[in-house]
Amino acid sequence: MSSTTKKTLAILLAVLTVLSAAPSALLSADEKHVSVYSPVAIYTLPVLDRAGREYVGLLELLEPLGRVRTQSEGWRWRLRYNAVDAEFVAGSTRARIRGRDFDFIAPFLLENSRGLVPLSSLSGFLPRFLGAPVNFRESARRLFVGDVGIQISFQLDASTPPRLAVNFSAPVNPTISTEPGKLRMIFKVVSPGSQSISFDNQVITHASYSENNGDAELDVAANEPLLASFSNDRRTIIVSAPQTAAAPNVVGTGPQNPAQAPPLSAPGANIAPGNANSNANINVHRVLAVVDPAHGGEERGAALTDKLAEKDVTLGFARLLRHELEMRGFAVALLRDGDTTSTLDQRAAAANVLRAGIYISLHAVAQGSGARVYTALLPVEGTSKGVFHAWNVAQAPSLPVSRIVSAAIVAEMQKREFRVQGSSASLRPLNNVFMPAVAVELAPGANGVADLTSANYQQRAASAIANALASVRDRLGVQQ
Numbered sequence: 001m002s003s004t005t006k007k008t009l010a011i012l013l014a015v016l017t018v019l020s021a022a023p024s025a026l027l028s029a030d031e032k033h034v035s036v037y038s039p040v041a042i043y044t045l046p047v048l049d050r051a052g053r054e055y056v057g058l059l060e061l062l063e064p065l066g067r068v069r070t071q072s073e074g075w076r077w078r079l080r081y082n083a084v085d086a087e088f089v090a091g092s093t094r095a096r097i098r099g100r101d102f103d104f105i106a107p108f109l110l111e112n113s114r115g116l117v118p119l120s121s122l123s124g125f126l127p128r129f130l131g132a133p134v135n136f137r138e139s140a141r142r143l144f145v146g147d148v149g150i151q152i153s154f155q156l157d158a159s160t161p162p163r164l165a166v167n168f169s170a171p172v173n174p175t176i177s178t179e180p181g182k183l184r185m186i187f188k189v190v191s192p193g194s195q196s197i198s199f200d201n202q203v204i205t206h207a208s209y210s211e212n213n214g215d216a217e218l219d220v221a222a223n224e225p226l227l228a229s230f231s232n233d234r235r236t237i238i239v240s241a242p243q244t245a246a247a248p249n250v251v252g253t254g255p256q257n258p259a260q261a262p263p264l265s266a267p268g269a270n271i272a273p274g275n276a277n278s279n280a281n282i283n284v285h286r287v288l289a290v291v292d293p294a295h296g297g298e299e300r301g302a303a304l305t306d307k308l309a310e311k312d313v314t315l316g317f318a319r320l321l322r323h324e325l326e327m328r329g330f331a332v333a334l335l336r337d338g339d340t341t342s343t344l345d346q347r348a349a350a351a352n353v354l355r356a357g358i359y360i361s362l363h364a365v366a367q368g369s370g371a372r373v374y375t376a377l378l379p380v381e382g383t384s385k386g387v388f389h390a391w392n393v394a395q396a397p398s399l400p401v402s403r404i405v406s407a408a409i410v411a412e413m414q415k416r417e418f419r420v421q422g423s424s425a426s427l428r429p430l431n432n433v434f435m436p437a438v439a440v441e442l443a444p445g446a447n448g449v450a451d452l453t454s455a456n457y458q459q460r461a462a463s464a465i466a467n468a469l470a471s472v473r474d475r476l477g478v479q480q
């Protein structure tokens with residue numbers, strides 16, 4: 001009966017922008033800074049207090065986003081960003097940007113040829129330079145440029161028992177906890193603001209979204225205990241109220257139907273309500289591995305033969321590795337699952353946003369034999385300039401674990417008779433990811449370059465890597 005009366009009420013709730021709060025963690029907590037999130041770079045800049053107002057250096061702000069040149073001449077400061085010209089005058093609130101006047105909230109400042117602009121004016125003038133919308137959340141000092149962030153939508157299946165599907169546009173890794181009448185998910189994210197939605201349901205009554213201290217929190221309220229499980233590669237969290245009167249044959253009607261969503265395979269992975277530590281935060285102990293098939297699209301990588309591009313080998317290899325890892329209980333996200341282009345910064349940013357437990361970049365070469373496993377070789381402190389240093393050494397805290405992972409991969413591949421060697425290299429984007437990170441470069445075996453496209457050969461390598469990661473799984477942990 002329940003299946004015939006089942007009614008799927010699809011509610012597109014709200015579009016919330018969420019993103020990792022990671023970059024600011026690298027700077028000391030008492031230093032004021034602004035974090036910038038854009039599709040090409042994620043970075044943090046110091047904020048300066050001048051005459052009771054907050055300022056930021058304009059050159060530093062624009063440099064990671066495009067080509068910038070500046071020229072100062074007495075009181076005047078000229079800046080060219082890509083093809084956009086602007087002129088500022090020290091001590092004046094009026095500037096000329098892209099041929100039109102712009103009035104700042106407080107005067108433009110020039111200090112040692114460094115132009116400073118008031119933070120409060122960023123959302124006003126930046127779109128003129130960038131040609132893209134910006135969303136500046138001033139109280140949180142977070143600046144979003146263009147289309148970044150993860151979208152969330154909700155879908156309530158009002159059958160008995162009810163199920164709420166929370167869909168994300170990218171995989172997520174929240175900490176989930178329960179307390180009477182409530183299921184709480186904490187994301188290392190921010191959103192454009194607080195939102196709340198009520199459901200026309202007796203059991204699951206509403207969901208609310210809020211921001212506290214850099215984290216984002218999504219609470220689902222109900223009159224009965226709730227369970228949560230992941231599906232769809234961690235892009236959907238299914239919230240259900242299993243104790244509601246039984247509904248034996250809920251039939252799925254589509255790929256997103258919660259009835260088809262497999263629960264997490266690990267025992268105890270579902271968050272059971274009402275137990276002794278129900279108020280404690282319970283992590284879901286399933287490690288997310290981000291697998292990055294290097295190169296792609298226009299950027300073909302090495303020419304392994306006349307016809308064979310590295311980008312194609314890395315993609316096939318990545319898919320095999322995904323399968324091997326999934327069989328060992330990992331959640332896996334491929335940074336590309338097709339012939340697409342991304343920059344190294346985008347790859348690092350994607351891994352960081354996903355808050356993965358491990359990042360593995362895959363390359364292939366025609367020379368040599370076997371494989372090489374790399375960990376990051378970080379720049380020496382002080383050699384890179386100022387605020388960008390943090391981005392270049394993001395890997396530092398995780399490097400010891402990265403080396404453990406590398407050693408495990410070397411050992412497992414040797415067991416399978418690969419000639420393999422571990423080393424460090426200043427290989428981007430390893431430097432820029434926060435979690436343990438390695439790069440594996442696959443070289444031919446006994447059959448020469450033909451091995452690189454051999455499913456058998458790739459399979460041996462992938463299963464060795466997956467075994468190695470499984471053997472150090474406890475070290476990878478789920479970040480909070």
Ligand SMILES: [Zn+2]
Binds near residue numbers: 294301310364
């Ligand atoms: Zn490569």
